[in-house]
Amino acid sequence: MGLDRRVFMKTLGLAGTTLALGKSLTAAGKGKDSTEFYGILYDSTRCVGCQTCENTCAENHSLPAPTDSPEAGVIRKTDENRRTVVNLFKTTKGDVFVKNQCMHCNEPACAAACLTQAMYKTKEGPVIWRGNKCMGCRYCMVSCPFDVPKFEFHSANPKITKCDMCYDRIQEGKKPACAENCPAEAIMFGTRRELIHEARKRIGEQPDVYSDIIYGEHEAGGTGEVYVAQVPPIELGFKTNLQNESYPALSKGFLYAVPSVFVLLPVLLLGIHETTRTNKNNQNEGDENE
Amino acid sequence: MKMSNITYPIAKDNDGKTIWKFLISEFKPKGKIFTPFNIISVPVILLGIVLIVIRFWKGIGSITNLTQEVPWGLWIGFDVVTGVAFAGGAYVLTFIVYILNNQKYHSIVRITVLNGFLAYVFYAGALLLDLGRPWNVINPIIGNSFGTSSVLFLVAWHFLLYMLAQLIEFSPAVAEWLGAKRARKILSGMTIAAVIFGITLSTLHQSGLGALYLMAKDKIHPLWYSEFIPILFLVSSIFAGLSMVIFEGSISHKVFFNQISEKHHKEQDGIVRGLSRICAGAMFAYFALQVLIFIHQKRWDLLGTPMGYWYLLEMIGFVLVPMLMFVSGYRSKSINMIKTAAILTMVGVILNRLNVTVIGFKWEEAIRYVPSWMEVVVTLTVIFTEIWIFRWVVRRMPVLRDAPLWAKNQDK
């Protein structure tokens, strides 16, 4: 039985790969060589949980300032009014703060999901949302493995909200507000290549302080936000069951098969139609009749 | 569309009435007003309209229980995903009748296509209610905002094109109603092309609805997630659609009794039996696929959980059992057995689609999504309105009743 998807899709895809539509689909995978995307390295060992990032983020995006603060045992989540939150975890190495926000994936599921290109991976690296295109279908929310995009359920003109890495500031040559203002220098802005390099350096220099996992290096095909911390990600509420292949890759096989189905199936149908045509007059010769 | 027919010498075709007089007389209700269906559906529809107004005024959250964790609920999971599966009868039947040229089912093609067309208009239309920013809905259709890497983009386009194909497939009936002879000739000449196009589109978007959930890999319960969701959705749309045809047929034959000729009444049982055989075949393929996937993914240890029992209930109670009932109903010529099997199958399809989209989605979340009563009312509003339009069309156009003589002569 054709249980092997690859064989199945390959058969279907034979003709399809040469088609123009097939080609435009591969554009979604352009993030593979993503080393020059900008990203952020967040270092839990430096974070003091002061919420400066939350406050300056709110200010920069005209959102209300946070009213609660990190507390062990309580998971604060991002929502339509806050795009980043800091949480406190009791770990095997004591109290550790972690900041959460959009991961700015190299190959973002949200952007692959979006049928209007409202969710969009910019060439600089930030994944942004464009209100003039979005139709509010929320497929990005269904698809994002990190559950990042939020929706204003109580608005007649709802927006999808999430961290945009302060894309407007980056275009002006400035750093994202959180990276600029963090008093503990826990948030480092740079190209992803530099950040991974820096992360390795920190771990290498103080292997007893850091866990040796760089979260985001491989998760979901690699993300623009990368993390180093005292303890492994599992202790810090991170999703650790994510695949290392990018998420858009999951639906690529299906999308590749589409052009070939579109070409081959009608031809096949027409062929059957022509050959069975002679039946037409034998009205009641359906094989189910007896 | 219809209006373009005004230029035809319609006055002659419709007993000397002008087109306007004809249309106005046709818009008057035919049939009884105080039927049980009307008494139930009218208040529901009115309430639904009020709720829809509130939804556009205060936001989607004002009448739904959707959350940031579960952004798609009943309206997508039931109205769109399940509704479209049930509308699958149209592509399966047009395949049998026009592609395989099996004339046995010819008498039920029109009603099935009409049903399919209205299902798409209303259930895909229900999508608009769920869109937060519906004014941008044209973005993926025109302009420069093509998200070609999106499965939803594909599905949206296919919905649109398929509605067009179905409209063409159905249009000869409209032309016969209006007495537009020349238009009918042109339109029925387009049927085969529309059918081929329509079947291709259906294959792709029935599976596409499943492919929508491929990226939600970690959010759907592993008993319902596999890379084969698209194929499972496609195969199950065959028996979902045909069960709907059987179910709808048994109701139509009662409600629209006087529309159906003696000959077609007699044919009906044979048709139902034929359909039951196809259903059983498709369900066998589906069940086999499910078993293979189950073994392939080594899901044994998941069976001993509540979700595992739920899965077994779906697979055995609502796939295997109705499949066997279809077979036995076919053998023993028991139409009632077949009808029961069709209903069980439909319940199974509803369960399956909801298990993927709602029940198994974020199954570990502490606070589960349960639709609000208002979401249910809006869903009922959509269904009831569709039935109203359906009834309106069937009472006027030659859908169940035979086409006028001139139309038959045209086909010779």
Ligand code: SF4
């Ligand atoms: S974390 Fe989610 S929202 Fe952010 S880029 Fe990745 S897929 Fe998109």
Ligand code: SF4
């Ligand atoms: S909600 Fe908006 S941004 Fe998200 S997938 Fe839909 S159109 Fe794109």
